[in-house]
Amino acid sequence: xxxxxxxxxxxxxxxxxxxxxxxxxxxxxxxxxxxxxxxxxxxxxxxxxxxxxxxxxxxxxxxxxxxxxxxxxxxxxxxxxxxxxxxxxxxxxxxxxxxxxxxxxxxxxxxxxxxxxxxxxxxxxxxxxxxxxxxxxxxxxxxxxxxxxxxxxxxxxxxxxxxxxxxxxxxxxxxxx
Amino acid sequence: xxxxxxxxxxxxxxxxxxxxxxxxxxxxxxxxxxxxxxxxxxxxxxxxxxxxxxxxxxxxxxxxxxxxxxxxxxxxxxxxxxxxxxxxxxxxxxxxxxxxxxxxxxxxxxxxxxxxxxxxxxxxxxxxxxxxxxxxxxxxxxxxxxxxxxxxxxxxxxxxxxxxxxxxxxxxxxxxx
DNA sequence: TCAATCCCGACAAGATCCGTCGGGATTACG
DNA sequence: CGTAATCCCGACGGATCTTGTCGGGATTGA
Numbered sequence: 001x002x003x004x005x006x007x008x009x010x011x012x013x014x015x016x017x018x019x020x021x022x023x024x025x026x027x028x029x030x031x032x033x034x035x036x037x038x039x040x041x042x043x044x045x046x047x048x049x050x051x052x053x054x055x056x057x058x059x060x061x062x063x064x065x066x067x068x069x070x071x072x073x074x075x076x077x078x079x080x081x082x083x084x085x086x087x088x089x090x091x092x093x094x095x096x097x098x099x100x101x102x103x104x105x106x107x108x109x110x111x112x113x114x115x116x117x118x119x120x121x122x123x124x125x126x127x128x129x130x131x132x133x134x135x136x137x138x139x140x141x142x143x144x145x146x147x148x149x150x151x152x153x154x155x156x157x158x159x160x161x162x163x164x165x166x167x168x169x170x171x172x173x174x175x176x177x
Numbered sequence: 178x179x180x181x182x183x184x185x186x187x188x189x190x191x192x193x194x195x196x197x198x199x200x201x202x203x204x205x206x207x208x209x210x211x212x213x214x215x216x217x218x219x220x221x222x223x224x225x226x227x228x229x230x231x232x233x234x235x236x237x238x239x240x241x242x243x244x245x246x247x248x249x250x251x252x253x254x255x256x257x258x259x260x261x262x263x264x265x266x267x268x269x270x271x272x273x274x275x276x277x278x279x280x281x282x283x284x285x286x287x288x289x290x291x292x293x294x295x296x297x298x299x300x301x302x303x304x305x306x307x308x309x310x311x312x313x314x315x316x317x318x319x320x321x322x323x324x325x326x327x328x329x330x331x332x333x334x335x336x337x338x339x340x341x342x343x344x345x346x347x348x349x350x351x352x353x354x
Numbered sequence: 355t356c357a358a359t360c361c362c363g364a365c366a367a368g369a370t371c372c373g374t375c376g377g378g379a380t381t382a383c384g
Numbered sequence: 385c386g387t388a389a390t391c392c393c394g395a396c397g398g399a400t401c402t403t404g405t406c407g408g409g410a411t412t413g414a
Contacts, residue, residue, distance in 0.1 A: 008371075009401085011277030011284070012269055013190045013311060015304075016371065020279055023300055039390065053373050059392070072381020073389040088303060092189060100188030102197055107188070122323045123200055126265060127192075129314055134190060137310040146299045185402080186370085193402065216359065230404050236361070249412020250358040361410070369402075379392070384385100 015096060021049050022057040022095040023088070023146070029067060030083040030147035037069075037076030057095060064094035083147050089138035099134055102127040107135070192273060198226050199234040199272040200265070200323075206244060207260040207324035214246075214253030234272060241271035260324050266315035276311055279304040284312070 008017050028043045040058060044051035058077055061067045066086060067077045079086065093099065093107075100106035105127030185194050205220045217235060221228035235254055238244045243263060244254045256263065270276065270284075277283035282304030 008280065010280060011275040012192065012196065012273035013276055013278055014280075015189065015278050017373090018371085019189065020300075023303065027300060037390095041390080050373065052375075055391075055393090056373085062391095069391060070381085071379075071391050073387090074382055075380085075390050077391085096189035098188040099190055101190055101192050103185065103187060103191075122325050123197075123204060126200065126318060126323060129318065130311060133310045133314040134307060137306055141303060141306065146303060148299055194404090195402085214359095218359080227404065229406075232360075232362090233404090239360095246360060247412085248360045248410075250356090251413060252359050252411080254360090356414090357412100358414100359410100359412080362408090363406105365406080366404090367402100369400100371398105371400075373397095375394105375396080377393090379390100381390080382388090384387085 013101065015092070018057060018060075018095045019092050021047075021054065022061065023091060024049070025054055025057060026061070026066070026079075026086070026091050026143055027146050029077060029079050030143050033079050033083060033147075035078075037074070037078050039076040042076075060094050061091070064090065066090060066094060079143075083143035086143040087139050088141045088143065088146075089135055091143070092138060099131055099138070101130045101134070105131045107131070190278065192269070195234060195237075195272045196269050198224075198231065199238065200268060201226070202231060202234060203238070203243070203256075203263070203268050203320055204323050206254060206256050207320050210256050210260060210324075212255075214251070214255050216253040219253075237271050238268070241267065243267060243271060256320075260320035263320040264316050265318045265320065265323075266312055268320070269315060276308055276315070278307045278311070282308050284308070 008014065008020075024047050025043060028046060029038060032038045040051050040054050043049075044054050058067065058069070062069050062077070065080055068080050069075065069077050089099070098107040100108075102124075104121070104124055185191065185197075201224050202220060205223060206215060209215045217228050217231050220226075221231050235244065235246070239246050239254070242257055245257050246252070246254050266276070275284040277285075281298070281301055
């Protein structure tokens, strides 16, 4: 598991591992939604991620009211509301900060620097359009879209199950990564 | 002009100054299109950017066949074709590399790492959608859209020079965060 | 010739990323 | 009550990237 240290962002507009791991964490919580708290140790094992690092991400998600924590033995984290009510934009903002392809196009007004150029800056239009394209996409996708359901498969992935009840394949076989 | 060194990317999905400066450079070249080569010294002065740094960016743009250079005295750079034929996507790719919000969603297949997870990775869908939203936007905007024409001004950009960065008139668009 | 300009590789300060580490607080369970 | 499990939190550090600077070489117009 030791430090990967091969840097993550090889291209433009890259999310960091915070975003990647955090989203994977949320997907795991989505799968477990309704089953009580899940411990980070369990999820770290399932996703093969360093648990101490996940703790930092979980705290950020908790501070954003996306998950709730239960302390003590048998504690853990669970979603604060159903996956369908959690847009991916909220998750990624909690993990990575406001979406801002350029400083002068941040979602957070206080991050705007003293860009005395904005008035005559036609380039600003570009950054705003990119930002809006991203946020629109991120607002339209919810966590439910990424959580594989036992009964409702992502469109295109067949897998209809007429006889509800037990599902023979999914439960708890830790995706051997 | 000395080193700014206050870091640039304060939010998620941020371009670096390479992208910012490079786009500004291209806009300047767009304004001068048809007037022969423009020297970097001139543009650096206009945009208040360090000329040695612009040189690096210019070389990247030249290698991508977006500009052509003329060496020697009275030399400089000029666009290789009219601004309307230069999509912003090409510019930013030349400056910042392939658009890849996540390593497993790069435009360049060879950048895809040994992600043995991709097959069962529902999260990948998210990164691909973000990438497509960005590239679609960037493909639709050309340099001509950012070059202020002398006769056709961008409407809606009423000049304002109060200077302190806060503007009561700017419509604040759906920042629900 | 001379100056302007592109061309190019090397270098470096500082910031961020990606975790690790160690402990403290809280709670379930026997 | 004691212990183990679990969240909570701040500090730390190596690797890497960013953001330029610097110095010189090559090419060309006047």
